[in-house]
Amino acid sequence: MSRRTMSIAAAAALALTLAVPVAHAADVYKIGAAVGLTGYAATTDRGWRDGLEIAADYLNEKGGIDGHKIELVVEDNKSDPQQAVVAYQKMMANDQVQIFASGCVSAGNFAAAGAVARANIPMVLCSILPRRDNEIHWAFSFLPPPIYELEARMQYLKDHTDIRKVGVLNDPTPYAMLMAKLADPAAKKYGIEIVAHETYQQDDSDMSVQIGRIKAAGATALIKIGIGGSTVTIAKNVNQLGLKDMLLMAGLDDAAPYLQAGQVLGDHFMFAATTVQIPEAVPAGPAREALDAFLTRWKAKYGDRDGSAASRAWDAMMVIAKAVETAHSTDGAKVRDALEQVSHYQGAAALYEFSPQQHVGVVKNPFVIGEVKDGKLVQVK
């Protein structure tokens, strides 16, 4: 093949790859997911994607949604807003997805929300909601409100310890920043004082300085807000600084960093746990049945891997299914309206209550306080 022929072939491939929309059969329901498979949100968003996949497989085995087989289209947004815009546009224009079930990269979802709303496509999200009214109209969040994790930790401190002065250490991601802003009112509600606010970057390899400042301000507990390996780094720093009376309370994280941090700090490490992380904390009943339905399929495929994000994705898919069945239509506007009617739906991760005024589905605090005992995550008694 000559160089010229190769060039023409490459140009033709480019045009075809970029420009040709994929028509979808009438019996297929296309669900798009813009997720951060690489970048800072990779741990959470890979879980979200895997949860969507096992839910889609489960529903397809049962015949799909209202007679439509689910086709999942997943695109990596690299945890970056610009890449997210491209990924969303690709799924709207080329794949012609009918609804989005996207991951936890809030900025990416915010960046694309305007275009998605203009296209009349509903979006269910692992992230917080976008901020403009016309965008919120089309968006539904499956993430518990940030205040819940904080309240679970503050309540524990109030009810079970004599710690009344705490420091907050957070990363600058949107969800963590929202939580950090809410920390003061949450603490006041439980009679606790926040004596220091410190921040770190996700890729920081040492937080000794921030921890030292928090300690110097008189805090005896450290409320850590953020995701990734930072929990382990902070635990190691607390240990290295010899802060024997400091309680580290984490949240948002995966089971793996919790286990590692627990090995470092023992009973001086606790965390706001999801029900998936400590299923034993959920009493028998509809909530436990919903959780077991997810965990059975999750563990069959992924073993002991933390399924917290995946459980929300599973719930998101089930809620989409319920909405499509209620609407008897896959039309974006009708499904959006039906999503607002999904109320009192018991999912694996939480109870969801959507309404025209309530687009954040989780309205009851699902978190419990956990610790690491004998290499396992258990509820603090």
Added chain:
Amino acid sequence: MRSSRTMTLPVTTSTSGGLPWRHILLAALGVLVVAFAFSANGYVVTVIGFAAIYALFCTGLNFFMGFTGQASFGQNAFAALGGYGSAILTADYGFEPAIALILTMAFSGVVALVVGYPTLRLRGHYLAMATFALGLITYEISINWTDVTQGYMGYSGIPPLGIGPYYADTPKQQLAVILILLALGVLAAAALKNSRFGRACRAIAGSELAAGALGIPVARYKLVSFVIAALYASAAGSLFAHFVGFISPEVFGTAMVVQSFTMLYLGGIGTIAGPLIGAVVVSLLPELMRGLKDYQTIGYLVILLGILIYAPKGVAGLLDRLLPKREG
């Protein structure tokens, strides 16, 4: 006589011996890309739109790095100033987007002047480090000065480009505006390159000592070149904000520096066409590789490496080899 730093020197195309085939080929490719964008869907419009914005950014960077032979790892700082300036002025204070774009360009120019005056006394690695620090400082400010920038929450509600009653409401209209501004930017760069000032900059790129000996005010010209690059970067940042309607710190982070350097060197630094070619290739390649899923980045990087191995002077340099200029 040719300097040992010919890589940063421009390639002058002679047209006296026949048709300027390279120009014809590049113009034809440009027309094809534009026609492709306007006949395709929103996805293609978005990708080409980002490519055009980056092309504008790289055209400015090329002026400082390619024509003047200086190193700057901090032009993302001026893109951030442009982006946040336009966002704040239009979304919060109701300025017309076109006016906001011009005002933020002027502001970025002044900042570049103030920052560049002491910084450009440095040379080589020291200048590179200082400009890199400038980019990092701006990035940190955009994250932490949340009252103004809203940090990682980002700035939303930025209106599309326009002035008075005329707004580019659809993505294709916005792309048209971006392409017009890009064309103006490229024409201005080409005119500057061949001006007395441009020739002086190229002399500085060859040897600052020799340029100084010839009476060229090296420090002043380097500063002007830096300010020009900042104006382009600011315009690119503003266009990004209006095109997407949302900005957050990640947009103007170190990834932007890496991306723009890749575009510049892959397209051909020191040439007018290089930044355009580089921006289009680097923007389109990852989209072509999307089908590879988890291997997308690997596939993209392998092709980039291949291009840089076989075209070390960039695609524009490769065109020079394939279509050598004719001497009159």
